[in-house]
Amino acid sequence: MLSAALLFVLVLALSVGSESISIFELSDQQRAILFDIRMPRVFLGACVGACLAVAGASLQALLRNPLAEPYLLGVSNGAALGTMLAFVFLGSSGVAKPLMAFAGAGLATFAVYQMARGRAGMNVERLVLAGVIVTTFLSSIIVLLTSVLDAARLRGFTFWLLGDLSQATYPGFYMTLVAAVLGTLFLSSQARALNLMMVGERDALDFGVEIGRVRLMVFGFSSLLVGTAVAASGSVGYVGLIVPHLVRLSTGSDNRLVVPLSALAGAIFVVLADTVARTAIAPRELPVGAITALIGAPLFIYLLRRN
Amino acid sequence: MRTFLIGRSNTFDLGQIALAAVVFAMAFLLSCDRAKSLTETAATRNVTDDLGRTVNVPLKIDRAVSLAPSLTEMIFAVGAGDTLVGVTSYCNYPEQAKSVQKIGDTMTPNIERIIALKPQVVFVSTSSQLEAFTKTLDEQGIAVFVSDAKSLDDVYRSFDQFGDLFGTKKQASNIISGLKRRAEAVRTRVDGKANPPKVFVQISNDPLFTIGKNSFLTEILEQAGGTSATKDVATAYPKLSKETALALNPDVIILSDSDDNKEPNEVFKNSPAVKNGRIYRINADIISRPGPRLVDAIEQIATDLYP
Numbered sequence: 001m002l003s004a005a006l007l008f009v010l011v012l013a014l015s016v017g018s019e020s021i022s023i024f025e026l027s028d029q030q031r032a033i034l035f036d037i038r039m040p041r042v043f044l045g046a047c048v049g050a051c052l053a054v055a056g057a058s059l060q061a062l063l064r065n066p067l068a069e070p071y072l073l074g075v076s077n078g079a080a081l082g083t084m085l086a087f088v089f090l091g092s093s094g095v096a097k098p099l100m101a102f103a104g105a106g107l108a109t110f111a112v113y114q115m116a117r118g119r120a121g122m123n124v125e126r127l128v129l130a131g132v133i134v135t136t137f138l139s140s141i142i143v144l145l146t147s148v149l150d151a152a153r154l155r156g157f158t159f160w161l162l163g164d165l166s167q168a169t170y171p172g173f174y175m176t177l178v179a180a181v182l183g184t185l186f187l188s189s190q191a192r193a194l195n196l197m198m199v200g201e202r203d204a205l206d207f208g209v210e211i212g213r214v215r216l217m218v219f220g221f222s223s224l225l226v227g228t229a230v231a232a233s234g235s236v237g238y239v240g241l242i243v244p245h246l247v248r249l250s251t252g253s254d255n256r257l258v259v260p261l262s263a264l265a266g267a268i269f270v271v272l273a274d275t276v277a278r279t280a281i282a283p284r285e286l287p288v289g290a291i292t293a294l295i296g297a298p299l300f301i302y303l304l305r306r307n
Numbered sequence: 308m309r310t311f312l313i314g315r316s317n318t319f320d321l322g323q324i325a326l327a328a329v330v331f332a333m334a335f336l337l338s339c340d341r342a343k344s345l346t347e348t349a350a351t352r353n354v355t356d357d358l359g360r361t362v363n364v365p366l367k368i369d370r371a372v373s374l375a376p377s378l379t380e381m382i383f384a385v386g387a388g389d390t391l392v393g394v395t396s397y398c399n400y401p402e403q404a405k406s407v408q409k410i411g412d413t414m415t416p417n418i419e420r421i422i423a424l425k426p427q428v429v430f431v432s433t434s435s436q437l438e439a440f441t442k443t444l445d446e447q448g449i450a451v452f453v454s455d456a457k458s459l460d461d462v463y464r465s466f467d468q469f470g471d472l473f474g475t476k477k478q479a480s481n482i483i484s485g486l487k488r489r490a491e492a493v494r495t496r497v498d499g500k501a502n503p504p505k506v507f508v509q510i511s512n513d514p515l516f517t518i519g520k521n522s523f524l525t526e527i528l529e530q531a532g533g534t535s536a537t538k539d540v541a542t543a544y545p546k547l548s549k550e551t552a553l554a555l556n557p558d559v560i561i562l563s564d565s566d567d568n569k570e571p572n573e574v575f576k577n578s579p580a581v582k583n584g585r586i587y588r589i590n591a592d593i594i595s596r597p598g599p600r601l602v603d604a605i606e607q608i609a610t611d612l613y614p
Contacts, residue, residue, distance in 0.1 A: 018548035029554060029577070037549045037574060156567065159514045159546065166549060167513050283540055283551035 002264040006046070009268045013042045013275045018282035041168035044232055045274045045288070046267035047176040048165070049239055050184060051229035053266025054259060055222035056240020057247070058187045061194040061255050062218045063116075065127055066245065066303055070105075070226045071237035073127075074134030078108025079223075079230035080161060081138050084145055087157075098175060102227030108134055109219050128304075163236035163289020165274050172232045179228035183221045184263045190214055191255035198253070236270060236289045238296020243269050245303065354472065357455040357465075364450050365427050368473055372421055375413050375432035377598035378454055379404050381465055382430070384482055384599040387473035392424045400592065400600070416440075422447050428472075430454055456597040458523050459490065459530065466599075486602045490530060493609045497532025504612055506533040507557035507580065508594075510544060512568050515552055519545045523597050524604075531608035533559065549574045559612060563595070564588040587611040 015021065017038050021030045052070060059068040070076045082104025083097050090096040115130035146157060160167070193214045196204040201211055229236070243266045244258060251257045273291040280286055350366045372393035373379040379398040382391060388403055393410040408424065411417040413432070418440070421429060428450045431437070441451045452472070456462045463483050470479025497503075506528050510516040518524045518535060521543040525535045536555045537547065553574040560571045560580040569588075575581050589607055593600045 017550045019550040019554045029556075032574075032577065033550045033553050037553060156511065156514050164514065166515070166546075278548060278550075281541075283537075283548045284542070284545040285548050 002261060002268070006264050006268050006271075009271050010042060010046065013045075013271045014038055016275060017278055018285075040170050040173050041165050041274070041278075042271055044168040044173040044176060045165050045270045047173065047180045048229045048233045048236060049243070049266035049268070049270030050180040050263040051176065051225040051266075052236060052239040053243035053262040053269070054180070054184050054187055055225040055229075057244035057255070057259050057262040058190070058194065058218050058222050059240070060244055061191075061198055061258070062215060063113075063127060064198055065124055067124060067128055067241070067300070069238065069241040069300075070222070071235055071240065072135070072300070073112045073131040074108045074138055075105045075112070075223065075226050076230050076235040076237070077135050077138035077142070078104035078106075079227045080104070080235050081142055081145075082227065083231050084142060084157060088145070088149060095175075098179075098228045098231040101231040102224050105223035105227040105230070106220065108138065109223050113219070124304075159287060160234040162287040163234045163292065164287045165233050165277075166285060168232070176228050176232050179224055180263065183225040184260060186221050187218065188256070188259045190218060191259050194218070194255045194259075198255070234287075234289065237293045238300065239266055239270060239292055241303075242292075242296050242299055245299070354452070356453045358453045360453065362428075362450050362452050364452065364472065368427055370424070370426045370428075372410060372424060372426040372429045373398065374410075374416055374430060375596075376400070376592065377456070377596035378430045378432055379407075380596060380598035380600065381454075381462075381469055382473070385466060385469045385473060386475045386478045387469065390473065392426055393421060418443060422449070428452055432456075456523075458526055458597075459601060461523075462597050462599075462601055463487065482599065486599065489602050490605055493531060493605050497609055497613060500532055500613065503529075503532055503534045504558035504585075505536045505555070506559045506561055506608075506612070507536040507552070507555060507575070508561045508563065509568060509571060510563050511565070512570065512572050515547050515549060515572050515574075516544055517547050517552075519543055523601075524594055527594070527601065527604055528608065531605045531612060533608065533612050553578075558583075559585045559587065561594075561608065561611070562586065562588045563591040565591050585611075 014034065017033070019030075019033055021034055026034065055075075056069050059070070059073070060066055062068075079101040082100035082102070085104075086096040086100035090100070112127070112130045112134050115133065116127040118126055142161070156167075193204065193209045196207050196209050197211065197214065204211060244262045247258050247261045247265050251261060270288065270292070273295070274288040277286040277288040277291050351363050352366055353361050353363055356362050368387070368390055370392045371382065371387070371390045373382055373391055374395055376395065376397045376399070379391065379394045380400055382388060383401050383404060388401070391404070391407050394404055394407045395412050395416070396409045397412055398404045398407070398409075408420075410420045410424070421444070426449055429444060430452050431440075432453070432455055437451070437453070444451055454465050454468065456465045463486070466479045466483050466486075470476040508518045508524055508528070510518065517537050517540070519540040519542045520538055521541075525538050528535045536557045537545070540547065549572070552572065556578050557575070557580045560575060560578070562568050562571065571581055571586055580586060587608075589604065593604045593607075
């Protein structure tokens with residue numbers, strides 16, 4: 001069902017934009033608009049959505065906390081800082097950005113985890129606070145970088161930081177696609193272990209789950225997902241919060257369903273949000289992150305109050 | 308804790324409190340005295356700035372601060388450059404402006420340094436943060452004058468204003484007539500040409516920023532015998548959808564010259580501009596400052612459009 005919905009949304013997104021196109025008769029120019037500009041952007045949006053939603057779903061299961069979200073935990077900011085450092089010191093070569101973003105996301109995840117883990121275990125407030133601290137700390141380094149370094153070279157980053165898909169290219173799309181597929185397959189394969197760990201780490205141990213290994217793998221793969229997504233499109237916020245939540249509402253909390261379905265639903269959500277970003281004030285554009293945050297922030301408050 | 312506080316408060320005796328009061332009173336009286344002496348130094352008059360505010364300025368301005376590169380250029384041009392005691396870090400023209408004390412940039416000027424320079428008037432180009440800023444300077448007896456040229460006619464008017472303010476009317480009117488003569492010469496050269504070329508001004512490559520209908524460059528292009536491809540797009544400097552950009556098919560592309568803007572965006576590869584090699588670079592300072600060099604921009608663009 002969700003796959004059909006994704007297909008429908010992709011076709012819808014491909015058929016609307018700031019320039020109108022009839023899919024059946026294309027002039028050379030319309031062909032260029034559709035294939036060179038709109039298509040890589042829509043497909044990249046789908047992959048970015050899948051990456052962020054799957055990362056969110058698995059982190060929530062692992063940390064037993066519905067508020068765990070790459071953007072709120074500072075993981076996206078870690079990836080953003082990594083991307084900027086790659087750009088400043090290594091140039092804009094193909095793999096440097098996603099690799100550095102991956103490293104940044106991994107370090108941020110680790111930092112938040114260490115801070116949130118108290119003697120009495122991990123609670124919601126602690127995790128959210130640790131996330132806020134890491135996020136603001138990394139933001140301030142990013143601001144520092146943009147002010148100290150040559151303004152013209154980093155001007156593009158201010159827009160990109162808010163989450164922006166307008167710089168989509170086919171190579172960027174392929175890279176994100178590979179990460180999305182690998183990450184979703186692997187994290188889905190850990191769903192059973194995550195289910196057991198949601199019940200309690202001790203029970204999971206009794207069932208033969210290697211907790212340390214699962215934790216490391218989930219942190220590693222979610223960092224990979226977030227890193228590639230951020231390197232391609234900046235920090236699109238709240239996707240990892242909204243999407244798994246909606247999926248759980250309709251399927252229950254079995255991660256064997258939640259993780260893979262989040263990939264599809266995440267793709268749908270970001271493609272739709274970006275369609276709004278592309279068309280709302282056409283021919284000008286909004287950053288897609290503004291749209292996702294507009295929907296996500298109220299939901300976050302709702303979830304926090306219900307907790 | 309409580310006993311500790313009480314214990315501490317007992318250690319203050321009346322003598323110390325009285326001493327502190329005397330020190331504060333003296334400091335207060337001294338500061339009042341200083342503010343008074345600053346405002347009473349010279350004969351003043353009332354003038355009206357571009358926001359319609361009434362500003363009280365000295366009859367003869369000896370010390371001024373400029374918070375915009377365009378204003379610095381105009382003040383030097385009317386022959387009052389030697390009154391400038393502070394300019395922004397972007398003020399790099401004319402050559403002498405580089406050796407004037409820097410007070411930060413236009414958006415985040417260092418107010419302490421401005422006050423320390425003891426200017427009589429501070430010239431600003433935007434009304435952002437004006438309220439708090441003006442209040443602080445007012446208390447120090449420093450006038451704030453807003454000069455906000457948005458078109459070529461505005462620039463002529465500003466020259467008139469500066470000539471009046473600095474008592475260099477003769478020089479100002481010479482400049483105005485010189486600029487008008489040069490603009491008129493371009494006008495007669497390009498007037499009557501059929502089909503003015505459609506020009507796309509690329510401010511930055513990726514993200515793709517251009518000029519909209521509120522930018523003074525739209526008028527400058529007309530003056531130079533061209534027409535802006537994006538003259539109907541809202542705002543002054545919009546981020547443009549790449550789809551729309553591709554469909555514009557400009558005849559000429561003008562690049563605002565900076566490190567991240569050396570080539571036209573990929574989407575223009577099939578446009579007449581790229582096919583016919585009609586790509587021109589123009590100094591970003593000249594086309595971003597509504598000042599004396601705006602006519603240089605008109606001349607250069609006219610030469611590019613009609614070689």
